Amino acid sequence: MAFDSFNAFILMEGHGPYVWTCYGVFFLLVAVIAWLSVRDRRRVVLSQQQEQARATSPGVSASTRDRTGGFQRIPTTQSESTSKS
Amino acid sequence: MGQQQPLSVPVLDPVTTSPGLWQSMVAVLRRDLRLSVRQKQDLLNPLLFFVMVVALFPLGVSPESEFLREAGAGILWVGALLATLLSLDHLFRFDYEDGTLEQMALQPQPLFVLVLAKTLAHWLVTGLPLVILTPMLGMMLFLDGNSVAVLCLTLLIGTPVLSLIGSVGAALTVGLRAGGVLLSLLVIPLYIPVLIFGTGTVMAAAGGSDVSGHLALMAAILVLAVILAPLAAAVALKISLSAS
Amino acid sequence: MWQFFHKLGSPKWFYGIAGRFMPWLLGLGLVLSLAGIVWGLAFAPQDYLQGNSYRIIFIHVPTAFLAQSVYMMMAVAGVITLVWKMKLADVFVRAAAPVGAILTVLALFTGAVWGKPTWGTWWIWDARLTSMLILLFLYLGIIGLSHAYSDEKTAARAVAVLAVVGVVNIPIIKYSVEWWNTLHQPATFKLTEKPTMVPEMWVPLLLAVLGTYLLFGWVALYRMQTEVLRREHRTRWVRDVIAAGGHSHLKSGGA
Numbered sequence: 001m002a003f004d005s006f007n008a009f010i011l012m013e014g015h016g017p018y019v020w021t022c023y024g025v026f027f028l029l030v031a032v033i034a035w036l037s038v039r040d041r042r043r044v045v046l047s048q049q050q051e052q053a054r055a056t057s058p059g060v061s062a063s064t065r066d067r068t069g070g071f072q073r074i075p076t077t078q079s080e081s082t083s084k085s
Numbered sequence: 086m087g088q089q090q091p092l093s094v095p096v097l098d099p100v101t102t103s104p105g106l107w108q109s110m111v112a113v114l115r116r117d118l119r120l121s122v123r124q125k126q127d128l129l130n131p132l133l134f135f136v137m138v139v140a141l142f143p144l145g146v147s148p149e150s151e152f153l154r155e156a157g158a159g160i161l162w163v164g165a166l167l168a169t170l171l172s173l174d175h176l177f178r179f180d181y182e183d184g185t186l187e188q189m190a191l192q193p194q195p196l197f198v199l200v201l202a203k204t205l206a207h208w209l210v211t212g213l214p215l216v217i218l219t220p221m222l223g224m225m226l227f228l229d230g231n232s233v234a235v236l237c238l239t240l241l242i243g244t245p246v247l248s249l250i251g252s253v254g255a256a257l258t259v260g261l262r263a264g265g266v267l268l269s270l271l272v273i274p275l276y277i278p279v280l281i282f283g284t285g286t287v288m289a290a291a292g293g294s295d296v297s298g299h300l301a302l303m304a305a306i307l308v309l310a311v312i313l314a315p316l317a318a319a320v321a322l323k324i325s326l327s328a329s
Numbered sequence: 330m331w332q333f334f335h336k337l338g339s340p341k342w343f344y345g346i347a348g349r350f351m352p353w354l355l356g357l358g359l360v361l362s363l364a365g366i367v368w369g370l371a372f373a374p375q376d377y378l379q380g381n382s383y384r385i386i387f388i389h390v391p392t393a394f395l396a397q398s399v400y401m402m403m404a405v406a407g408v409i410t411l412v413w414k415m416k417l418a419d420v421f422v423r424a425a426a427p428v429g430a431i432l433t434v435l436a437l438f439t440g441a442v443w444g445k446p447t448w449g450t451w452w453i454w455d456a457r458l459t460s461m462l463i464l465l466f467l468y469l470g471i472i473g474l475s476h477a478y479s480d481e482k483t484a485a486r487a488v489a490v491l492a493v494v495g496v497v498n499i500p501i502i503k504y505s506v507e508w509w510n511t512l513h514q515p516a517t518f519k520l521t522e523k524p525t526m527v528p529e530m531w532v533p534l535l536l537a538v539l540g541t542y543l544l545f546g547w548v549a550l551y552r553m554q555t556e557v558l559r560r561e562h563r564t565r566w567v568r569d570v571i572a573a574g575g576h577s578h579l580k581s582g583g584a
Contacts, residue, residue: 002374009371012381015446019384022439023370026388029431033548036427041555045575048562052572253494257487261477270473271491274466275498278505285512306501313497320411321490328483 109194110202117206120179127175131211132218135168139222150227157226158236158287162280164222165215165240166247170269172211173251176203177259177322186259190326196319204252204315205245212244235290239283242303249314250275256321260328279306337417340557341566341579347550348578354547362391362540368533376530382446385439387534391541393436393457396464399429399545403471404496407489417553419485420560422492423475424552428545430468437461456510460503467495481560551577 003009012019104112121128142160143153153160180186180203189199216237223233254272258264286299336342369387376383403425409418440458445451452458474491478484526534554577561567570579 002372012384015380015382018382018442018446019370022385022388022442023366025438026392026435029435033428033431037548037552037555040552041558041575044555044559044562045571048558048567048571049575051562052568253490257474257491258477263477267470267473267477270466271470274463274470274502275494277463278498278501281505281509285509288512317490317494321487324483324486324490328478328480 103193106194106198109192110198113189113199113202114206117203118209121206121210127172128210128214131168131172132214134171135164135215135218136222138164138167139226143226153226154228157223157228158232158284158291160226161219161222161236162240162243162283165212165219165244166273166276166280168215169211169244169247169251170272172207173248173255173268173272174265176207176252176255178255178264181259181325186322187326190323196322197315200252200256200318200322201311201315204248204318207252208245208248212240212248215244216240229291232287232291235296236287238300239286239303242300242307243279243283246279246303246307246310247276249310250279252318253314253321256318256325258325259322260325279303282306334415338415340417340420340561341564343417344554344557344566344570345579347554348576351547351550351577354543354550358540358543358547360540361536362544365533365536365538365540369530369537373529373533374527379447382443385443387537389436389439389443390534391538392432392439393461394538395541395545396429396433396436396461398542399425399432400464400467400492400499401496403429404492407492407496410485410489411493416485416560417557419481419489420553420556421549422471422485422488423556425549426468426472426475428548428552430465430472432545433461433465433468437465454510454513456503456507459510460506463502463506464499467499471495 001009003012010016010020139160142156146152146156177186180189190196192199219237219240220233223236228236251268251272254268254275257271258268261267282299282303286296286303289299290296336346366387370384373384375381403422406418406421406425409415410422437458440461441452444453444458471488471491475484475488478487558567558570558575562571566579570576
């Protein structure tokens with residue numbers, strides 16, 4: 001050990017605040033990198049899991065599965081033109 | 086008719102009928118110069134900006150001759166840099182928007198040659214006037230004659246480099262909506278060496294030393310930029326055009 | 330060897346192989362870097378000039394080295410994107426750029442805080458800190474440009490061009506900043522003096538550097554896997570991975 005006591009280790013002869021601030025910020029930002037990466041992974045996985053669930057949920061047959069990419073047809077007139085599909 | 090007559094078709098040989106490299110460069114140069122002259126506002130804006138930015142420093146910091154003399158080279162260089170940045174957007178944007186850029190990319194002449202011509206036109210219209218204004222502004226900042234002369238020389242060599250490096254950034258951002266500020270962010274780090282060498286040369290001259298070595302270094306950077314920047318800008322233009 | 334490059338064209342193969350390497354990178358990286366840091370913090374001797382503040386070196390040097398290396402790697406990936414149009418190269422750039430930027434911030438912060446007990450000021454415009462600041466600007470430019478394009482393929486190529494242009498400029502920037510620094514440095518003492526290193530000092534430093542590089546490898550592969558999952562979401566193998574929970578290792582071993 002380069003230090004006589006744990007107290008000396010913390011104080012580092014007056015340089016303690018500088019050293020510990022640096023190490024603190026280092027571990028903090030490394031944790032931020034890890035958190036951002038895990039968060040991105042979770043988002044991607046979650047959104048695709050939801051998409052899979054929607055596509056394969058019971059009661060949705062192949063013919064009624066959404067082929068329009070999420071667009072909903074809003075009836076504008078009483079007699080809808082069928083040429084619009 | 087029963088007889089088989091060989092059809093005489095005029096042969097259009099692209100190698101002999103299209104303009105040579107030099108001719109196409111001159112054509113693009115003249116076109117850009119003519120367009121710039123017609124839009125006089127685009128000519129004046131960077132110059133006015135340059136003068137106003139330089140005026141901000143005495144106003145904002147101190148009008149004392151001691152400070153201005155020491156800071157003068159840097160102030161003028163930074164002003165020239167910012168004024169060039171401001172004018173870079175025009176380099177490709179108008180041609181991009183009306184389709185001329187696509188036509189240029191389709192020419193048989195290599196695109197980097199045409200880009201070099203456009204950048205030269207840009208410098209003639211923005212950088213060169215800045216250099217011409219510098220003696221007057223240098224006097225207002227209490228710079229002595231020798232310093233002003235060296236400063237003008239560094240700006241003469243440096244502003245084409247600014248235009249060339251800037252053309253790469255302009256080519257990368259020409260198709261983007263928020264291109265203007267992003268262009269500055271991309272290009273300023275690349276400008277820093279030119280700024281350092283330009284102002285360093287003036288300071289060395291003010292200290293009395295011989296600056297031919299510094300000027301040679303700046304000239305070398307100019308040569309490097311002339312060779313590399315149009316190539317990079319042409320690649321970037323093709324990328325931007327393919328996105329639209 | 331060329332088979333390796335061919336295989337890299339397949340995102341699925343990359344995902345599998347990354348998943349197998351990652352635990353080793355993480356484990357070895359943690360062991361080495363923590364060993365280096367703990368040794369350097371607690372066991373290495375004091376520096377006779379700087380006292381205990383030099384211990385910041387054990388995180389300053391790894392982050393500074395990495396910040397510069399990652400930019401070089403991004404430039405190489407940029408060349409691969411432009412010449413061989415390999416998608417994975419762009420995936421690497423997207424994954425690595427934010428990490429590189431944060432590493433640069435860390436290098437700047439630790440370098441600046443180290444300056445206070447050493448030179449008496451929080452910030453100093455010396456050659457190394459200024460070069461690191463310019464490197465941060467270059468990183469932010471790449472990140473900004475990659476977000477400005479809506480089309481992924483175009484963004485990949487534009488970012489690649491910017492990375493290559495940036496890397497060509499880096500030696501010029503370094504040289505010019507060092508020259509600029511010599512013009513303005515006070516003649517009293519050299520501000521960027523490194524402490525002379527005995528083995529008790531440079532061995533932990535080496536461990537810390539190696540460990541951080543391995544950890545970066547893990548982070549890069551992890552983020553690249555996420556990006557691959559995002560881009561290839563229509564493929565069967567990605568659907569299987571997602572259904573199984575989105576883990577980094579492929580069940581089948583992924584060939």
